[in-house]
Amino acid sequence: MNIELFKSLTKTARNIFITTHQHPDADGIGSQMALKIALEQLGKKVLCINQHPTSAKYKHLDKKSHILSYKQFIKLDFKETVDLFIVTDTNSLSRIGTGIEELVKNAKNLLFIDHHPAPVELRSLHCIDVTASATGEIVGQLIDALGVELNQNIAFLLYTAILIDTNSFRYPSVTGKTHRLIAKLIDSGMKPSNAYNRIYCNKKISDMHLLGNILSLAKINSNETIAWLTLDEKTLKKFNVDPEDTHHFINNLLVLDNLKIACLFRQTGDHVKISLRSTGNIDVSTIAEALGGGGHHHAAAINMLGNIEDVTQNVLQKLEIILQNQSAQESTNK
Ligand SMILES: [Mn+2]
Numbered sequence: 001m002n003i004e005l006f007k008s009l010t011k012t013a014r015n016i017f018i019t020t021h022q023h024p025d026a027d028g029i030g031s032q033m034a035l036k037i038a039l040e041q042l043g044k045k046v047l048c049i050n051q052h053p054t055s056a057k058y059k060h061l062d063k064k065s066h067i068l069s070y071k072q073f074i075k076l077d078f079k080e081t082v083d084l085f086i087v088t089d090t091n092s093l094s095r096i097g098t099g100i101e102e103l104v105k106n107a108k109n110l111l112f113i114d115h116h117p118a119p120v121e122l123r124s125l126h127c128i129d130v131t132a133s134a135t136g137e138i139v140g141q142l143i144d145a146l147g148v149e150l151n152q153n154i155a156f157l158l159y160t161a162i163l164i165d166t167n168s169f170r171y172p173s174v175t176g177k178t179h180r181l182i183a184k185l186i187d188s189g190m191k192p193s194n195a196y197n198r199i200y201c202n203k204k205i206s207d208m209h210l211l212g213n214i215l216s217l218a219k220i221n222s223n224e225t226i227a228w229l230t231l232d233e234k235t236l237k238k239f240n241v242d243p244e245d246t247h248h249f250i251n252n253l254l255v256l257d258n259l260k261i262a263c264l265f266r267q268t269g270d271h272v273k274i275s276l277r278s279t280g281n282i283d284v285s286t287i288a289e290a291l292g293g294g295g296h297h298h299a300a301a302i303n304m305l306g307n308i309e310d311v312t313q314n315v316l317q318k319l320e321i322i323l324q325n326q327s328a329q330e331s332t333n334k
Pocket residue numbers: 027028089115134135165
């Protein structure tokens with residue numbers, strides 16, 4: 001990861017734009033907002049713009065609505081040169097949305113700040129650390145390197161970013177380094193319980209009822225290594241729940257004994273969205289990539305054309321083969 005490059009690029013830049021991937025999550029938004037506050041303290045002109053507007057559940061990370069959607073931005077008729085375009089929480093321009101991608105092309109410099117898998121060459125030219133638990137963790141390190149104090153506002157944003165990307169500090173990507181940064185963030189006076197409640201304690205009773213229904217239908221394979229949930233459009237409609245609020249359902253499977261892979265299959269139109277979570281040494285990102293998706297070692301997603309029954313059967317068969325191969329390999333290694 002190239003911290004010196006970050007320092008020199010931000011030092012010489014006057015106008016800085018910061019974006020994140022489409023359908024921004026709390027790691028992306030928290031990271032871009034924290035960076036904005038820090039860089040503004042150094043006298044930089046900073047604009048945060050994303051392809052899609054911030055969803056209601058993350059509005060508390062940008063109370064004054066500083067982040068512009070692409071649609072809002074084009075109305076500004078912005079003519080100045082962009083010296084530096086920072087892309088957070090992805091290292092692929094195809095993930096930031098077509099409008100923002102066009103804007104990046106006109107910027108003098110581009111810098112990725114990210115923790116997703118990336119080729120070695122790309123890592124050395126950007127601030128990419130694939131061992132970091134969240135982009136927020138890298139941003140904390142970078143703000144520190146700028147000599148800017150991690151104040152309460154910055155700390156709240158970064159804490160939320162790391163909290164959500166580590167699924168509340170339970171993923172293997174969490175290290176001593178993560179917790180040393182977290183300690184610094186809490187020392188700023190930010191309240192971890194507030195950050196937690198704003199993200200997780202906002203459910204409605206309809207969410208509870210849907211979750212109860214879905215969990216009662218959870219399935220598991222014969223040796224209890226793969227468990228899955230399925231969610232069709234009819235059920236979502238019946239309980240009147242926003243599909244975006246069902247992401248966390250899969251986490252309920254992770255408490256099962258012997259479990260290696262958890263899956264959530266959700267039908268949306270003619271596609272099925274598949275979320276995968278793994279425990280231990282199973283890398284679900286390679287599985288997801290092989291099926292046209294992507295993600296992290298322990299959390300990945302795929303979007304596949306088809307109906308939920310066929311896709312579920314197809315993916316489960318592949319997961320079984322992968323686990324069988326792995327256990328065969330482990331016994332030869334013994
Ligand atoms: Mn992330």
